[in-house]
Amino acid sequence: xNIGPGHxxxxxxxxxxxxxxxxxxxxDAFGLLVSLAILLLAPVIAFAGFTAxxxxxxxPGQGEVVALAAVVVCAAVALVGAALVALLHRRHESLDTxxxxxxxxEQR
Amino acid sequence: xxxxxxxxxxxxxxxxxxxxxxxxxxxxxxxTAAAVAVSIGIFLLVSGEYLLxxxxxxxxxxxxxxxxxxxxxxxxxxxxxxxxxxxxVYGLGLAVLAVxxxxxxxxxxxxxxxxxxxxxxxxxxxxxxxxxTAGLLVVLGAAAVVVAxxxxxxSADEAEHHERARARREREEKMRRRREDRVAARRRRQAGRxxxxx
Numbered sequence: 001x002n003i004g005p006g007h008x009x010x011x012x013x014x015x016x017x018x019x020x021x022x023x024x025x026x027x028d029a030f031g032l033l034v035s036l037a038i039l040l041l042a043p044v045i046a047f048a049g050f051t052a053x054x055x056x057x058x059x060p061g062q063g064e065v066v067a068l069a070a071v072v073v074c075a076a077v078a079l080v081g082a083a084l085v086a087l088l089h090r091r092h093e094s095l096d097t098x099x100x101x102x103x104x105x106e107q108r
Numbered sequence: 109x110x111x112x113x114x115x116x117x118x119x120x121x122x123x124x125x126x127x128x129x130x131x132x133x134x135x136x137x138x139x140t141a142a143a144v145a146v147s148i149g150i151f152l153l154v155s156g157e158y159l160l161x162x163x164x165x166x167x168x169x170x171x172x173x174x175x176x177x178x179x180x181x182x183x184x185x186x187x188x189x190x191x192x193x194x195x196x197v198y199g200l201g202l203a204v205l206a207v208x209x210x211x212x213x214x215x216x217x218x219x220x221x222x223x224x225x226x227x228x229x230x231x232x233x234x235x236x237x238x239x240x241t242a243g244l245l246v247v248l249g250a251a252a253v254v255v256a257x258x259x260x261x262x263s264a265d266e267a268e269h270h271e272r273a274r275a276r277r278e279r280e281e282k283m284r285r286r287r288e289d290r291v292a293a294r295r296r297r298q299a300g301r302x303x304x305x306x
Contacts, residue, residue, distance in 0.1 A: 003114045011118045013211040015125050021203035022129030030134050033175070034141045037168075038125050041148055044164070045121065052109050052155030064160055065241055067152075071164045072245045075171040076252030082175040083260030090266070 008049030016042035029085040033078060040074040043067070113154035120147040138176045145169055159231055167249075174256075 019042060022035025044067045051063035124147040128140035145168035152161040235242075 003109050003111050007114060007118075010211050011121065013207060014122055017203040017206035018122070018125040018129055020206045021200065024202050026129070028134075030175075031129075031132075031137055034128050034137050034144075037141065038128060038144060041144070044148060045151060048152050048155050048157050048160060049109070052157060064157060067157075068160060068163060069241065069245055071160075071167055072249050075167045076248055078171045078175055079252045079256040080259065083256035083258075086260040 005050050005053055009046055012042045012046035033081045037074050037078050044070045109155055117151040117154045121151055141172055
């Protein structure tokens, strides 16, 4: 059985769904970061897979560049997110995102 | 891409992602996040994207190491909360919606949305076709490191404050232990006197 772009898109969609599930269900900031990273890595699978199967979906080789961009963005988000988590942990002594309160700084 | 390689890599990716989302604990999350990075690396390897695999593994594992270092210093482990069951409903709802919208669209289109192109290596594309993009990605990565260090660093006054708080906690603990020892000694003396009187 040959692998087509549809297979890759199905896998990418499933990974995106798992990441979305994690973003909604995880309460701790660290788990939320991991879920966000999974969400961001789903397009990497799609772009790299499309490029591997038939030379690229958005032009010759461009899929690889977009996949690399997604990986860099994912790493940047994780780094800045981890720094924010460390800052919030120092201020609030908690990793529970519900404990961080609203935008006005009021604790729930 | 071989069918066997795709299915093995696909199953590994799905399992590692599910484990990262479902398992609790800071250490477990870090290990499963590393598993996600490695499994996606295996998928890219199966796809024949060798340079992308190398960049992906190096970038993600280095980032994870930095995040774990921050976690280790913060001592987050015991503070990670268990999963509240009420959130499963919303999470499952969104996950099902994502699967229906994304995978449903793929299944409905039957591959009609895909067009062929010419295969080129990532190195060649970055060098000849997307040098500006490559430069921007390097700048973005460097900026992220700088911003993360600026946000997450402990300033001198903050470190001093933490040191004072730690010293105060130690002092209070020592005083509490001394108080408890005094109370225990008094009780022993009273018990001894009561025993001698009889």
